[in-house]
Amino acid sequence: MVIDKNEKILRTEGLKKYFGEVKAVDNVNLEVSEGEILSIIGPNGSGKTTLLNLISNMIEPDSGKVFFYGRDVTKWAPSKLAKMGLVRSFQIVNLFDGMTVMENLKAAVASNLGRIHRPFSSLNKDEEITKRSLEILELFKLSDKAETLAGDVPHGDRKVLDVALCFALNPKLILLDEPTSGVSTSEKKPVMQRIEEAVRKERVTAVIVEHDMDIVFGYSNRVVAMHEGKILAEGKPEDIKENEQVRKIVTGEL
Amino acid sequence: MKTKYIIALIIGLLLASVLPLVIPKYYTYVLSVTICFAIYALGYNILFGRTGLLSFGHALYLGIGAYTVAALMRPELGPYRIFSMELLLLAAIVTSAIVGLGVGALCIRYTRIFFGLINLGFVMVWHALLLKLYHITGGTDGLPVYIPSTLGITLPYETFRTFSFYYYVLAVFLIVTYVMWRIYNSPFGLALKAIRENGVRAEFIGIPVGRYRLAAYVISAIYGGIGGALWAPLSGQVSPDVSTWLTSGDVVMMNILGGMFNFAGPIVGAFLFYNLKIQIMHFTTYWSFILGLSAIFFVLVFPGGIMGWLSTKMKKFYGQKA
Numbered sequence: 001m002v003i004d005k006n007e008k009i010l011r012t013e014g015l016k017k018y019f020g021e022v023k024a025v026d027n028v029n030l031e032v033s034e035g036e037i038l039s040i041i042g043p044n045g046s047g048k049t050t051l052l053n054l055i056s057n058m059i060e061p062d063s064g065k066v067f068f069y070g071r072d073v074t075k076w077a078p079s080k081l082a083k084m085g086l087v088r089s090f091q092i093v094n095l096f097d098g099m100t101v102m103e104n105l106k107a108a109v110a111s112n113l114g115r116i117h118r119p120f121s122s123l124n125k126d127e128e129i130t131k132r133s134l135e136i137l138e139l140f141k142l143s144d145k146a147e148t149l150a151g152d153v154p155h156g157d158r159k160v161l162d163v164a165l166c167f168a169l170n171p172k173l174i175l176l177d178e179p180t181s182g183v184s185t186s187e188k189k190p191v192m193q194r195i196e197e198a199v200r201k202e203r204v205t206a207v208i209v210e211h212d213m214d215i216v217f218g219y220s221n222r223v224v225a226m227h228e229g230k231i232l233a234e235g236k237p238e239d240i241k242e243n244e245q246v247r248k249i250v251t252g253e254l
Numbered sequence: 255m256k257t258k259y260i261i262a263l264i265i266g267l268l269l270a271s272v273l274p275l276v277i278p279k280y281y282t283y284v285l286s287v288t289i290c291f292a293i294y295a296l297g298y299n300i301l302f303g304r305t306g307l308l309s310f311g312h313a314l315y316l317g318i319g320a321y322t323v324a325a326l327m328r329p330e331l332g333p334y335r336i337f338s339m340e341l342l343l344l345a346a347i348v349t350s351a352i353v354g355l356g357v358g359a360l361c362i363r364y365t366r367i368f369f370g371l372i373n374l375g376f377v378m379v380w381h382a383l384l385l386k387l388y389h390i391t392g393g394t395d396g397l398p399v400y401i402p403s404t405l406g407i408t409l410p411y412e413t414f415r416t417f418s419f420y421y422y423v424l425a426v427f428l429i430v431t432y433v434m435w436r437i438y439n440s441p442f443g444l445a446l447k448a449i450r451e452n453g454v455r456a457e458f459i460g461i462p463v464g465r466y467r468l469a470a471y472v473i474s475a476i477y478g479g480i481g482g483a484l485w486a487p488l489s490g491q492v493s494p495d496v497s498t499w500l501t502s503g504d505v506v507m508m509n510i511l512g513g514m515f516n517f518a519g520p521i522v523g524a525f526l527f528y529n530l531k532i533q534i535m536h537f538t539t540y541w542s543f544i545l546g547l548s549a550i551f552f553v554l555v556f557p558g559g560i561m562g563w564l565s566t567k568m569k570k571f572y573g574q575k576a
Contacts, residue, residue, distance in 0.1 A: 056458070077457070077462065078457045078458045079457050079458070079459075079460050079461055079462045079463070080462075082458060082459055082460035083460050087458065087459075088458060090455075094452060094454065094455045094458075095451075095452065095455065096447070096448050096451035096452050096455065096456075097451060097452070098447075098450075098451045099447060099448065099451055103444065103447070104448075106441075106444060107444050107445060107447075107448040107456075107459060107461075108459040108460070110441035110444060110445065111445065111459050111460035111461050112460060115441040116441045116442055116444070116445040116461060116466075117442060118440055118441055118442055119436070119437045119440050119442040119443070120433075120436045120437070120440055121440055121441065122436075122439055122440065123439055123440055123441050123443070123444055124439065126441065129441065165455075165459055168459075169459060169460060
């Protein structure tokens with residue numbers, strides 16, 4: 001794909017998705033610039049995950065469009081989006097549980113390197129796949145779990161692996177859906193740190209969905225607050241933190 | 255470790271080549287038929303054990319292969335009759351691939367039980383067609399299959415089914431097993447495994463799941479076709495019995511008995527299942543009762559199949575992952 005650097009890496013235009021009466025995502029126009037880390041916050045049910053699902057084409061919008069580097073990708077299959085560099089992680093861990101951590105990564109790397117359509121070449125002798133998989137393994141500090149089945153590693157590591165799979169795809173834009181959900185409070189910070197390090201090191205643009213403001217404030221360049229399917233406010237983390245409306249609705253403070 | 259495998263392979267090959275010289279003729283025939291089923295089961299497993307799609311109608315392809323061979327040998331074809339086994343195999347590969355592509359394109363839109371049942375529907379339709387289009391298919395009687403030439407040589411009729419063709423079947427088996435081994439250990443094979451484990455995530459890591467399911471389906475169809483094509487000359491006659499829900503169920507059984515998550519599982523399963531069936535049939539007419547009981551026994555005692563059980567034992571013994 002030819003990348004037009006003048007275009008926003010991601011832009012949505014009037015995205016809309018209703019579930020019956022519920023306006024899950026209601027006319028959302030979002031812009032993401034290359035290189036930024038954008039956090040989308042909001043209470044449960046505010047439409048954050050649905051927005052991510054629409055962008056990644058997990059579900060189809062009722063109306064509206066998604067542009068990736070200016071190109072309309074609204075109807076692209078997730079596999080095609082992944083090929084082009086738009087990838088996502090999942091709130092509820094979504095791994096290949098019966099495969100080892102290393103195999104999980106190798107599948108993603110092989111896919112990214114365009115190797116999966118080779119039915120007769122040897123996977124283990126493919127040094128490029130192995131090398132890149134080991135790099136990712138190290139980047140996310142999963143090396144000691146390489147040969148363990150993904151279904152058998154602790155939850156925190158599973159969350160990290162879920163994100164690591166995205167990085168194995170050599171992404172340009174990564175959508176992270178609550179990367180620390182279900183992780184114990186004491187582990188949240190270290191998990192987030194591992195992810196943030198990777199984002200900086202790989203120079204990836206990231207959109208992070210999180211309902212816990214404190215987790216993301218330290219890491220984001222910009223924050224978007226959502227409420228009832230609409231964008232409530234957006235701006236620098238410190239401004240959003242001071243925003244009365246956001247404090248009331250998102251953090252429940254009065 | 256690698257040399258161990260090679261030594262085991264050489265011993266196995268020697269044993270397989272010497273066997274027909276020592277065992278009774280009838281058993282050489284049984285062994286050849288077993289190998290045909292092993293090819294069928296091995297192919298089935300790339301769909302079932304590897305990609306996670308359970309089909310209840312895979313005997314369609316066994317039938318396509320067998321009937322392709324019989325149809326191309328029909329006297330009505332006059333000078334165009336084909337007797338070369340290599341050409342017949344090629345034809346069976348082509349027909350099963352074409353049918354697999356068409357039927358598969360419809361089936362892979364569904365997964366789980368729906369996938370299984372649509373396939374069952376197709377084998378039932380095919381079975382009915384074989385019965386009713388008797389001008390072409392010979393109806394219930396089926397079609398005769400003559401002795402093909404192998405590598406351009408027409409072998410003597412007397413020993414063909416009980417001796418010489420065994421080596422041909424064995425050679426084809428070794429080739430297709432090697433090809434399947436390569437597929438299992440390729441990045442493509444890993445992609446299929448990822449689809450089995452989690453089809454949704456597979457799509458999100460860039461694997462076009464639908465196309466890959468179809469590819470696995472076509473490969474398994476081709477293996478079914480090869481199994482059927484090799485079996486036809488051994489049997490001397492093809493009839494609609496080859497393509498039924500029963501023969502479709504047999505292959506599921508073979509995979510489960512042998513171990514669907516192990517490469518050699520379907521091969522071991524085919525040997526076990528078919529030979530068990532033959533032996534039990536020899537001493538009782540209630541063979542399906544006994545076969546059913548033994549199937550229940552094996553599934554309860556070896557939930558991962560024989561090979562699954564063996565490989566965990568081996569891992570424990572060597573204290574490492576094999």
